[in-house]
Amino acid sequence: MSRNTLLLLLAAAAVFVLASCASADYVIGLSGFPGITQVDCNRTCGAxxxxxxxxxxxxxxWNSNQETVYSYCHSHNMENWSIDPQGEGYGLWNYTPPGYYYDDWRYDxxxxxxxxTCxxxxxxxxxxxxxxxxAAHWVVERGFTASRSVASNYSYNGTLVYGLYINDPLYPSCGGYVGGWNWWCSASTWATSYFNNIPSGSFWGGHRxxxxxxxLANLHTHQHNPDSFSYY
Structure with missing residues (x-):
């Protein structure tokens, strides 16, 4: 192997390493985020x-009694789910300190x-x-990898989310719907295979x-459109 060929190979390897590092320029994994298994494999994923x-x-x-959390969320549902997005929002609001407000969101x-969500x-x-x-299951997005901060560059089209870290409450005793605690899923797979539309007939039908x-201090539904936020 000639010296020039060796130098070219080393240069190519260096570019590959740098590109690999650049693919996760911004990482949030929420260190210390807890994993909690649902006590009822068919009903309490939202709780x-x-x-x-x-x-x-x-x-x-927070409340350590999952059935109590379930009952509170379920009692604030808009529709006849185990826990619907409105009930989930009320639960988050009820079990966090004063000044924390939550809503259900619809994405187009x-x-x-x-x-x-990132x-x-x-x-x-x-x-x-x-x-x-x-609408088969609730999970938690607990972090993501991206090209840059989403909070600082939300409207910039060059901001790419590569993947998300997921906590699945079915894991481990109920088998797991996805990958357990801190499971990483590519953004494209997440959007097409998991985080998909609610069926028609629901208030959230046709939306994620x-x-x-x-x-805001009052609970209401947000709908996210391609270029603006609308309030419902």
Whole structure:
């Protein structure tokens, strides 16, 4: 092998290493975020997600009794789900310190849903419960990898989210719907195979749904459109 060939190979290897590092320029994993398994494998996924998020925020305000959390969230549902997005938002609000406000959110499209939930994670440094697989299950988005901060560059099209860290409350005793605690999923797979639209007939039908922080003191639904936020 000639000296020039060796130098070219070394240069190519260096470029590959730098490109690999650049693929995760911005990482939020929420170190210390708890994993909590749902006590009822068919019913309390939303309550377990609420517990994970609220325990991470404040161990003084969260409630360790999952059935109590379930009953509170379920009693604030808009529709006949185990826990719907409105009920989940009320649960997050009830078990966090005064001044924390939460709403249910509707997103029109996959990339907007991912960028919006990552904005919340980035801005407030807390997990976001989301409904996956056409309203079959609740999980928590607990972090993400991206090209840059989503909170600082939300409207910049060059901000790319590469993937998300997920906590699944079905893991481990109920088998797991996705990958367990701190499971990383590419953003494209998450948008197409997991974080998809709620079926028609629901208030959230045709949209992706989550429960997230808000700055307002009254609970209402947000709908995220491609270029603006509308309030409902």
């Amino acid at each position: 377990a997600c609420c517990q994970m998020c609220t325990k991470f925020i404040s161990t003084s305000y 499209y996959g990339t907007g849903a991912i960028r919006g 904005w919340t994670i980035d801005t407030y440094r807390e997990g976001v419960p989301v409904v996956i697989r056409s 749904a989550s429960a997230e922080r808000d700055v």
